[in-house]
């Protein structure tokens with residue numbers, strides 16, 4: 001994991017805050033749906049916040065491939081690099 | 084493990100919902116007496132949740148047209164238009180809809196759901212981008228899933244948010260298609276199509292408006308919210324349904340895009356399903372005529388909508404953002420909404436219980452839809468029942484309390 005990924009993960013964890021039911025420890029290996037209990041609508045809403053935070057477009061079909069917080073960070077890094 | 088095991092959480096939720104009383108997903112009317120009344124468990128019940136905006140389901144002229152088509156052309160077409168061919172009525176209805184909207188082209192689909200599914204999934208290809216409102220109807224989400232385009236959501240009814248997302252995509256070479264609804268089906272809020280049209284012009288995107296709940300309802304001639312906002316020229320595709328103001332079943336899309344008709348051999352939800360039966364085509368055609376000939380239906384509808392909206396607001400209920408024929412009461416919790424819905428049904432008032440995840444922002448709603456066919460007495464009776472149940476359940480302050488406060 002490089003510094004950019006760490007920074008993205010930190011931002012993701014920060015953005016997840018409002019959608020969480022209970023306080024949990026989030027790591028890059030945390031599964032967004034299984035461990036955090038976000039339904040698909042909550043995931044889509046949360047991704048919208050990330051799009052604004054990182055000023056990238058994260059298409060819905062890319063989200064479908066994402067399982068963990070780390071996967072999401074990698075996706076955002078890639079999409080950001082492309083811009 | 085059975086193949087249905089994955090639905091056990093859904094089953095548990097559903098069972099719990101049913102344990103409160105009536106099953107909101109399988110209300111069974113013994114008889115439908117009129118556009119605004121049905122017989123439920125032996126009791127005359129006011130129908131205030133049917134999307135029957137103009138009350139045309141029992142229109143005599145539409146019924147006569149349907150019966151004649153049924154007698155002369157039979158019960159069904161038994162196949163799709165590309166395989167079995169079209170009947171004269173299919174073309175007549177397409178022409179009538181194109182004329183009504185002042186457009187060159189029209190395609191009729193077997194349902195409104197399929198019209199959205201087919202149009203949206205086919206218009207954008209794998210190199211294109213589809214932008215949808217976050218509160219879009221299921222048919223729009225399903226179209227997004229079925230298609231191959233990149234899908235981006237923007238914040239509900241927020242043209243600035245759409246603009247921002249389109250700006251991020253400005254280097255993307257593909258076509259962009261923006262999809263919005265004229266009136267949103269859960270809260271009855273209309274889209275700011277004028278502002279969306281401006282974003283579309285500035286960014287070179289295409290715009291599709293689903294007027295499912297606004298056709299026959301909004302606009303000087305009833306064409307919907309794009310007409311009401313005076314920006315029809317900016318709307319590339321209008322989708323609509325026959326299942327609401329036109330009192331039947333089916334869907335359509337109109338457009339001025341040259342070569343539109345190529346979609347008839349490209350759009351799978353159009354091609355691979357049986358076409359509408361002649362009787363449905365005939366009643367729809369006649370109801371469309373009635374919609375055009377009788378603007379008074381629209382005025383009565385809006386009068387009823389405003390009466391109900393204002394009445395509920397005056398009682399102290401929290402309602403949607405604007406008076407439209409969809410009037411929703413926002414309740415504090417799912418449990419209250421379920422109890423409220425059951426009590427109203429027992430008292431002879433039918434409307435829709437709308438719960439998350441089908442609702443925006445996880446709201447618990449009682450959703451009503453008003454008809455031009457409702458009498459003032461029916462609207463007032465509905466308001467009385469809302470007041471009674473609201474007090475019983477503590478959603479509204481008790482009556483004595485209200486009086487004391489007024490003194």
Ligand SMILES: Cc1ncc(COP(=O)(O)O)c(C=O)c1O
Pocket residue numbers: 194195196197199220222264268293295296324325326327332333334
């Ligand atoms: C906004 C919207 N679009 C499309 C549809 C689909 O229409 P239909 O029920 O006629 O298939 C509906 C209603 O179900 C709707 O509310």
